Amino acid sequence: MPELPEVETIVRLLAPGIEGKRILSADLRLPRLLLGSDPGDFNPRLEGLRLERIVRRGKYIILELPGLSLVVHLGMTGQLTYAPPDASEKPGFYRTVTGMQKALGVHPIDKHTHLIVRWEDGSRVLFRDPRTFGKLFLIEGRDWMRHPRLRILGEEPLTLRIEPFLAKHYPDGSARSIKALLLDQSFLSGVGNIYADEALFRSGIHPARKVKDVKPLQRPLLLQAVKDVLRAGIKNSGTSFSDYRKPDGTQGSNFERLQVYGRGGQPCRKCGAVLRKTGIAQRGTVFCPRCQPLPKR
Ligand SMILES: [Zn+2]
Structure with a gap:
């Protein structure tokens, strides 16, 4: 999408x-x-x-x-x-x-x-x-x-200011997954499956981590990662995984630069562990079990 x-x-x-x-x-x-x-x-x-x-x-x-x-x-x-x-x-x-x-x-x-x-x-x-x-x-x-x-749309991720945004909008007590929060268009507008997975990998956060369990120090890093992966996506004219095309009919070049999305079963580019694909927030989700550990409780 x-x-x-x-x-x-x-x-x-x-x-x-x-x-x-x-x-x-x-x-x-x-x-x-x-x-x-x-x-x-x-x-x-x-x-x-x-x-x-x-x-x-x-x-x-x-x-x-x-x-x-x-x-x-x-x-x-x-x-x-x-x-x-x-x-x-x-x-x-x-x-x-x-x-x-x-x-x-x-x-x-x-x-x-x-x-x-x-x-x-x-x-x-x-x-x-x-x-x-x-x-x-x-x-x-x-x-x-x-x-x-x-x-009903949430703020635009590229222009929001991270600290004030988190203070105002981060649902501190929420027990849903952080992946589900990133996909929620009333929280951030425009983020979908590709860039949510990429931002979570970049910030080392397991996609199934509960929103309330993401440490306050990690939250700005996650938001910065969202901005970074979106900017990289724009720079590469988007991710042509299946149907997306630029207005001239050609493909964007971001797919080959992705770290996790579409790479389940392949080795992590950072640590070599096999990337895992699972369903989180009703969406196919790829993450690195080593770079994005789920803390034992
Ligand atoms: Zn890894």
Whole structure:
């Protein structure tokens, strides 16, 4: 599932192609992806509007239009790709000034393409989602942060200040696992399975450790590790483990740099012990039994 670094990468790479441009047409092909408003109104409402800004909040992408915000959540397998004005409708090859060039990997429109937005300059943004857990919704006006799904989100991990955040939000008495807390979008927004496992490894904390048993001195280290793994993820344009793609259709390069996620059964890169895979917080969880010990009680 795309997490903060993947969504941030998509927003940063889409912005220069579409900000300030007018929507020529919108074609919603799978009406049930649209929540909370009439799918029949969707296409006509978007037509002719000029995109003011595209931003990220948690794992949500928000397109700010005059009087209206379009919110996209990529779910498990959602992809937002950008086909430049000169790209063919059936990519494979596209025309450049020097001749034909192989397309960078933007997927052709197929049965998994659920929304096509055409812009005034001839470029297209395609929302493709094989497993259809993605969601779209329209919010009237600019006040998207007050929408029920967005106002419950916790602070943005990259910009929060660690000590004040912990003092205000760390649930001292909680007996749930620290992994479950990191995945809780009302605690931190944008962290998912990949970056939770990576941050726990980096800070040497067992994912099943109870929130209340993580020592006060370890908590800021864990938060710093969250920031560090997210920043590294953005720097490497995200983790392409399965479906995630950058807007040009190519993969992010963070996967090969991961320490634990996706590496169950392989040796720890720090100590050589075999990494263990287990289920914690209903999610596949990989950790090093030696670097992340569970204290005996
Ligand atoms: Zn280890």
